[in-house]
Amino acid sequence: MSESTTPNSTAAADGRAHHVRAAPQRNNYDNPYAKRLFLIIDSLPQMQRALSMTLSSFGANSVEYAAKASEALAKMAKYDFDVVLCDYDLGNGYDGLYLFEEVRERNLLKQSCVFMIVTGERRSQRVISAAEMTPDDYLLKPFTGEVLRERLERAMRKREAFRLVDEGILRHEYLAAIEACDRKIDENNEFSIDFMRLKGSLALKIHDFDSARDAYMQVLRIKPSTWAKMGLAKALAGLKSLDEARLLFEAVLADNNQVMEAYDWLARLYRDNHDLSRAQHTLQTAAEMSPAVFRRQQQLAEVAVLNHDLATAEAACQQTLDIAKHTWHRSPTHYAALARIQLARGDTGNVGRTLASLRHDYRYNEEAEWLANVMDSQLQAKSGNADKARALLEEAEGRFKQLAAKLEQEAQMEYARACYQQGKEAQGNEAMQYLVRNHHDDEQLLAHFSDMFEELGMGQTGRQLIAQNVKSVLELNNQAVREAQTGELDTAIERFAKALEDMPHNVQIMLNLVNAVLAHVSQHGWHESHMRRAYELLGKVRDIAPTNNKFQKILQSWRLLVDKMDKPQWAL
Numbered sequence: 001m002s003e004s005t006t007p008n009s010t011a012a013a014d015g016r017a018h019h020v021r022a023a024p025q026r027n028n029y030d031n032p033y034a035k036r037l038f039l040i041i042d043s044l045p046q047m048q049r050a051l052s053m054t055l056s057s058f059g060a061n062s063v064e065y066a067a068k069a070s071e072a073l074a075k076m077a078k079y080d081f082d083v084v085l086c087d088y089d090l091g092n093g094y095d096g097l098y099l100f101e102e103v104r105e106r107n108l109l110k111q112s113c114v115f116m117i118v119t120g121e122r123r124s125q126r127v128i129s130a131a132e133m134t135p136d137d138y139l140l141k142p143f144t145g146e147v148l149r150e151r152l153e154r155a156m157r158k159r160e161a162f163r164l165v166d167e168g169i170l171r172h173e174y175l176a177a178i179e180a181c182d183r184k185i186d187e188n189n190e191f192s193i194d195f196m197r198l199k200g201s202l203a204l205k206i207h208d209f210d211s212a213r214d215a216y217m218q219v220l221r222i223k224p225s226t227w228a229k230m231g232l233a234k235a236l237a238g239l240k241s242l243d244e245a246r247l248l249f250e251a252v253l254a255d256n257n258q259v260m261e262a263y264d265w266l267a268r269l270y271r272d273n274h275d276l277s278r279a280q281h282t283l284q285t286a287a288e289m290s291p292a293v294f295r296r297q298q299q300l301a302e303v304a305v306l307n308h309d310l311a312t313a314e315a316a317c318q319q320t321l322d323i324a325k326h327t328w329h330r331s332p333t334h335y336a337a338l339a340r341i342q343l344a345r346g347d348t349g350n351v352g353r354t355l356a357s358l359r360h361d362y363r364y365n366e367e368a369e370w371l372a373n374v375m376d377s378q379l380q381a382k383s384g385n386a387d388k389a390r391a392l393l394e395e396a397e398g399r400f401k402q403l404a405a406k407l408e409q410e411a412q413m414e415y416a417r418a419c420y421q422q423g424k425e426a427q428g429n430e431a432m433q434y435l436v437r438n439h440h441d442d443e444q445l446l447a448h449f450s451d452m453f454e455e456l457g458m459g460q461t462g463r464q465l466i467a468q469n470v471k472s473v474l475e476l477n478n479q480a481v482r483e484a485q486t487g488e489l490d491t492a493i494e495r496f497a498k499a500l501e502d503m504p505h506n507v508q509i510m511l512n513l514v515n516a517v518l519a520h521v522s523q524h525g526w527h528e529s530h531m532r533r534a535y536e537l538l539g540k541v542r543d544i545a546p547t548n549n550k551f552q553k554i555l556q557s558w559r560l561l562v563d564k565m566d567k568p569q570w571a572l
Helices: 045-058 069-078 096-105 145-160 163-170 174-187 192-205 209-222 226-238 242-255 260-272 276-289 294-306 310-324 332-344 348-361 366-382 386-406 409-421 425-438 443-455 459-485 489-502 507-524 528-544 549-564
Strands: 038-041 063-066 083-087 114-119 137-140
Touching: 038 045, 038 069, 045 063, 045 145, 063 069, 069 083, 069 096, 083 096, 096 114, 114 145, 137 145, 163 174, 174 192, 174 549, 192 209, 192 226, 209 226, 226 242, 226 260, 242 260, 260 276, 260 294, 276 294, 276 310, 294 310, 294 332, 294 443, 310 332, 332 348, 332 366, 332 409, 348 366, 366 386, 366 409, 386 409, 386 425, 409 425, 409 443, 425 443, 425 459, 443 459, 459 489, 459 507, 489 507, 507 528, 507 549, 528 549
Parallel strands: 038 063, 038 083, 083 114, 114 137
Antiparallel strands: none
């Protein structure tokens, strides 16, 4: 069991890894509750007190509380919890399942932490419908203390087995965690299936689709689990076996139409196949069953716009905004997306109200104010106020280069849209070229850019712009890679560094520069300035793209090199 945890436990929120405590030998006097930190998430103070008293009767003496999702997320980023007891209904349409998904995505809990849903919901199919991200257990109210104790001890015993991968996952060292899973799978013990599941999910996370496919197929040869079918379908989609993936997602829903994630994946495949009506219908079906899921509503809005169903798009955009206000997805771009659709519907009155809300909710936020002005320029143009529209857009243009590094991709796209629609094609092209060149290898994002051009009636122009800029980055990148391969490492490093000045968010170029530095140091010995730059770049990639497969491999090479050079202070 773990040693006692204090509120000063190292947190992931500031970029450091959670401290993973050693497990002392169990003895007859060990109390598993006294040595763990609990989090109770419930909006009702009386329920918090009741659960706390029950836990106290078991011997628990370290309990934290949260009344809403945002407070729970802040505490999970700060403390190193062992057990989370979460009410299903968290208010504002936000439920415990969605919080659990968010926590896993943000890497806020170690694998050995127990996450249990406590609910009064009697619609068990709805509550227990999560496919890939499943909490450890569900408790239906009312329940006795003895029932809680039995469920907790069973879940804690199972989760204890995952302690050996805690540190690797919290530090985003997914390849090391996968290797640990392989060792546990080889032991062929009672938790082998659980480690197969974890391995599959980690492989999907870093886009190692071959390993993910093999892991899930290994499970399916043992037993026909829904989560394994879902994982296999995702792996097949990643491997571009799209028809096989679609058939498998459809088979999952035929077996259980409550597996909500399958709808989202099916809709994505239909959309990629340009079957927009089917994609929209699939998302609407899922949204009716489970409306409070941010990404589903956002995807529905995007598909409906492409499908020229602006009424559905506006409703979904409003839902997206309402959900996001209470989650970590909160962003000024959701107001802008809603305003854009309201503009397309000619509803200038509501556009004004949406922009007023944006300015009010994000007062003193420089990027949000800039985005509000961009959208206001569109409103003024639509209202026939050409001079006001031009002045607002010119002001936004003057600040674009200064703010670009801090702006979200969607905000930059809204600016490009405004430029194109108000006759500033050169400025629109400049904004889109910046986006494409910084994300030249992100197929999903490039497709999103292409959709924007189609929406504007500029499909051919947009495809050419995207293709030309992807090609130019690939040529530059390949030239530097060839230089590195032929031993011209200093030249390659400088070429990559120069490219980063123009493309400061291009992850592929950052990683190639680090790779060249590793090769240089391996051949010529320690180089302080090169290694410092590489160290900073790896830290940046870990912040923005920790699941990047190439980053995971380079991270291992980095650790081997600093160990070999006896430079422990350079370990990431």
